[in-house]
Amino acid sequence: MTQKLLTLDDRLGLDKYEIDEQSHISIDHTRCETCAIKPCLTVCPAEVYIWAEDKVAIRYENCLECGTCTVACEGGGEGGIDWRPPQGGFGIVFRYG
Numbered sequence: 001m002t003q004k005l006l007t008l009d010d011r012l013g014l015d016k017y018e019i020d021e022q023s024h025i026s027i028d029h030t031r032c033e034t035c036a037i038k039p040c041l042t043v044c045p046a047e048v049y050i051w052a053e054d055k056v057a058i059r060y061e062n063c064l065e066c067g068t069c070t071v072a073c074e075g076g077g078e079g080g081i082d083w084r085p086p087q088g089g090f091g092i093v094f095r096y097g
């Protein structure tokens, strides 16, 4: 018996989000202004960070809580991200893998 391989989108579609009204991510825009590479815009698998109206904007509702952005911002950016785990009961619930 063969099992159907799920794509990344298929897998993420099985997950459940409990979205808090308050963002668990904030950024210091003054640091972002001096950040030449802006790795947050490319490393996040959920595209939480986007470039909008000439600055970095956050769509925290999509966060997968992987921590990649904090490492990239500290290592290749200017340390402008303040990321904390979502409050208890909020955030993503992984249902597969």
Ligand code: SF4
Binding pocket: 027, 028, 031, 032, 033, 035, 037, 038, 039, 040, 041, 056, 072, 073, 074, 076, 077, 078, 079, 080, 081
């Ligand atoms: S990597 Fe960090 S400092 Fe650079 S633009 Fe993104 S949030 Fe700002």
Ligand code: SF4
Binding pocket: 043, 044, 045, 046, 047, 048, 049, 062, 063, 064, 065, 066, 067, 068, 069, 070
């Ligand atoms: S923790 Fe992961 S999914 Fe969430 S914003 Fe950072 S890189 Fe994106």
